[in-house]
Amino acid sequence: MYVAVKGGERAIDNAHRLLAEDRRGKTSTPDLTVDQIREQMKLAVDRVMTEGSVYDPDLAALALKQARGDMIEAIFLVRAYRTTLARFGSSLPVETGSMKIDRRISAAFKDVPGGQILGPTFDYTHRLIDFKLAADGGDPEEAISMDDAMPQARHVLDLLAGEGLVETPEASQDQAPPGDITRTPVEFPMDRSTRLQSLARGDEGFLLALGYSTQRGYARTHPFAGEIRVGRVAVEFQPEELGFPIQIGEMEMTECNMINQFQGSKTVPPQFTRGYGIALGHGERKAMAMALVDRSLRAGELGEERTAPSQDEEFVLSHCDNVQATGFVEHLKLPHYVDFQSELNLVRKMRRQVEDGIAFAGKEAAE
Amino acid sequence: MSTETQDDGLEYNFAYLDEQTKRMIRRALLKAVAVPGYQVPFAGREMPMPYGWGTGGIQVTASILEPDDVLKVIDQGADDTTNAVSIRKFFQRVAGVATTEKTEGATLIQTRHRIPEMPLHEGQILVYQVPIPEPLRFLEPRETETRKMHALEEYGLMHVKLYEDIARHGHIATTYAYPVKVNDRYIMDPSPTPKFDNPKMNRCAALQLFGAGREKRIYAVPPYTDVVSLDFEDHPFEIQAWDNPCSLCGETNSFLDEVIMDDQGTRMFVCSDTDHCTTRQQQGYQGPGQEAAE
Numbered sequence: 309m310y311v312a313v314k315g316g317e318r319a320i321d322n323a324h325r326l327l328a329e330d331r332r333g334k335t336s337t338p339d340l341t342v343d344q345i346r347e348q349m350k351l352a353v354d355r356v357m358t359e360g361s362v363y364d365p366d367l368a369a370l371a372l373k374q375a376r377g378d379m380i381e382a383i384f385l386v387r388a389y390r391t392t393l394a395r396f397g398s399s400l401p402v403e404t405g406s407m408k409i410d411r412r413i414s415a416a417f418k419d420v421p422g423g424q425i426l427g428p429t430f431d432y433t434h435r436l437i438d439f440k441l442a443a444d445g446g447d448p449e450e451a452i453s454m455d456d457a458m459p460q461a462r463h464v465l466d467l468l469a470g471e472g473l474v475e476t477p478e479a480s481q482d483q484a485p486p487g488d489i490t491r492t493p494v495e496f497p498m499d500r501s502t503r504l505q506s507l508a509r510g511d512e513g514f515l516l517a518l519g520y521s522t523q524r525g526y527a528r529t530h531p532f533a534g535e536i537r538v539g540r541v542a543v544e545f546q547p548e549e550l551g552f553p554i555q556i557g558e559m560e561m562t563e564c565n566m567i568n569q570f571q572g573s574k575t576v577p578p579q580f581t582r583g584y585g586i587a588l589g590h591g592e593r594k595a596m597a598m599a600l601v602d603r604s605l606r607a608g609e610l611g612e613e614r615t616a617p618s619q620d621e622e623f624v625l626s627h628c629d630n631v632q633a634t635g636f637v638e639h640l641k642l643p644h645y646v647d648f649q650s651e652l653n654l655v656r657k658m659r660r661q662v663e664d665g666i667a668f669a670g671k672e673a674a675e
Numbered sequence: 676m677s678t679e680t681q682d683d684g685l686e687y688n689f690a691y692l693d694e695q696t697k698r699m700i701r702r703a704l705l706k707a708v709a710v711p712g713y714q715v716p717f718a719g720r721e722m723p724m725p726y727g728w729g730t731g732g733i734q735v736t737a738s739i740l741e742p743d744d745v746l747k748v749i750d751q752g753a754d755d756t757t758n759a760v761s762i763r764k765f766f767q768r769v770a771g772v773a774t775t776e777k778t779e780g781a782t783l784i785q786t787r788h789r790i791p792e793m794p795l796h797e798g799q800i801l802v803y804q805v806p807i808p809e810p811l812r813f814l815e816p817r818e819t820e821t822r823k824m825h826a827l828e829e830y831g832l833m834h835v836k837l838y839e840d841i842a843r844h845g846h847i848a849t850t851y852a853y854p855v856k857v858n859d860r861y862i863m864d865p866s867p868t869p870k871f872d873n874p875k876m877n878r879c880a881a882l883q884l885f886g887a888g889r890e891k892r893i894y895a896v897p898p899y900t901d902v903v904s905l906d907f908e909d910h911p912f913e914i915q916a917w918d919n920p921c922s923l924c925g926e927t928n929s930f931l932d933e934v935i936m937d938d939q940g941t942r943m944f945v946c947s948d949t950d951h952c953t954t955r956q957q958q959g960y961q962g963p964g965q966e967a968a969e
Binding site: 316317319320384387388390391392394490491492493494495496497622626631632634635636637638639642643644645646647649650651652653654657658661 | 687693716717718719720721722723725726727728730750751752755756757758759760761764787788789806816817818819844845846848850851867868869870871889891915930931932933947
């Protein structure tokens with residue numbers, strides 16, 4: 309006898325208990341602390357902050373612990389928390405030009421004022437599994453510290469801008485307050501500030517693949533990594549009643565300025581154009597991919613023909629948010645009995661028609 | 676508005692959303708009611724459930740819920756499917772409102788994929804969870820284009836699609852999310868409800884609100900508004916029909932779910948609307964399945 313699927317409530321409660329057990333793993337292994345995650349899984353924490361759109365390493369580390377290391381789940385937790393926070397104002401734009409630098413490289417010039425600073429990077433490591441880490445690697449050797457703590461340097465692109473070889477960012481847009489997709493509904497076409505916000509929150513993997521596609525001929529933009537810098541920037545806030553800004557803290561950020569070749573148009577002489585990428589914490593891959601896609605999306609503005617996915621604003625920006633994407637893909641797990649029933653009936657009806665048709669044709673042929 | 680303190684010590688505003696957000700959503704709702712069938716963009720928030728789990732409907736419900744409301748939540752017509760249970764629990768927790776499984780006793784019904792079989796009455800609100808609010812989306816993927824098409828009432832593409840169905844199959848091959856025209860102006864997606872439910876939307880006494888969280892759109896059908904399913908004079912709109920009545924309650928005029936009973940593939944047909952089915956059984960109605968079991 310059929311009994312309707314009851315007990316959803318009990319099943320959900322028990323599923324939550326199983327999840328909590330699985331998250332903890334074997335209790336003979338010590339529980340992971342949020343401090344350990346924040347200090348030793350820093351790049352994961354940084355990605356959760358960037359795509360979760362909130363600078364809070366402790367919160368991101370906790371989200372990673374709760375999400376069992378699933379990045380998108382952790383990003384989702386942070387986003388859902390973020391929407392409940394009250395806003396008391398906007399900071400002034402952070403000045404990345406006066407960043408206290410940990411790492412700063414330019415692939416366009418052999419040397420630049422302020423110097424090339426490698427900093428902590430995987431770039432020149434050999435990817436050999438370090439088994440010492442498994443057997444208690446101990447504390448690492450101390451690195452040689454730089455002469456003056458945290459140097460500062462001008463943007464490499466500013467040096468070229470003086471000659472007019474590189475475009476200067478559009479001044480008119482600089483004056484307008486930047487858009488905010490978390491407070492106003494998205495409209496297409498998007499202005500560049502809103503577009504950059506979407507990309508900054510966008511999925512690293514998705515942007516990486518799109519950026520990669522531009523290097524393989526789908527909307528080629530001839531990019532050079534003009535500058536990548538990682539370091540700490542001051543965050544300033546100007547309370548209305550005070551009349552002057554006060555520094556309320558510091559954030560670590562990664563910024564990428566791509567330089568791209570541009571043939572020029574009827575009104576603009578040939579010059580280099582820019583693609584811009586930024587991430588919270590240390591996130592070079594994200595910042596670079598974002599810069600490639602940003603430049604690609606400027607096709608319309610620069611009068612280039614749009615032929616590739618990376619140039620299609622609606623395609624890129626409607627699908628780059630991984631919290632939205634994972635939600636809609638995974639919602640297919642929810643029951644669809646009713647729709648499927650409707651389709652079942654339809655396919656049966658259509659099959660009957662086809663079978664009747666075949667029978668009729670057979671009968672005619674036999675006659 | 677009061678805040679609700681939970682057992683675990685967490686405090687949320689009544690019905691989770693803060694009052695500023697509710698006000699923003701209510702404004703969108705007012706506009707939606709004023710222009711029936713028009714998709715109003717709204718700044719949808721991230722909710723503590725995933726996109727695709729009904730975040731649009733949940734935001735609409737959270738914005739209009741009042742402390743003395745009686746809430747019913749259904750998914751696939753049933754009150755006891757896992758996601759319906761989860762959403763009902765959410766509002767019990769953050770709003771402390773009374774809940775019910777009875778269609779008649781509810782002041783606010785949040786639904787996914789069905790409209791209750793029992794006709795709704797004045798004063799009730801039906802909130803739909805919507806995945807893709809744009810009825811033209813699968814004909815034209817670009818929002819910039821579809822908004823223009825709505826503005827110019829340029830719906831030829833949709834009629835061509837339906838005509839091509841008839842040319843190929845002899846009938847319109849859309850069984851759910853069947854497009855409707857609202858108040859003789861906007862073509863609207865009724866959310867993925869089966870076309871069986873389309874006639875219930877027409878001149879419905881209840882207010883119907885639609886929320887799409889991921890796509891950030893709200894639309895509405897005010898009470899007693901004309902909602903016409905698209906068709907042709909020589910191919911009029913028709914709803915699904917079943918050869919059998921409901922096995923449990925004997926109903927012949929409800930949407931039936933097909934249940935596979937055993938490895939031999941024995942089928943059984945039962946009402947998808949669980950409240951409708953249990954109410955009828957309590958009234959003494961029996962289906963062929965019940966009689967056989969006795």
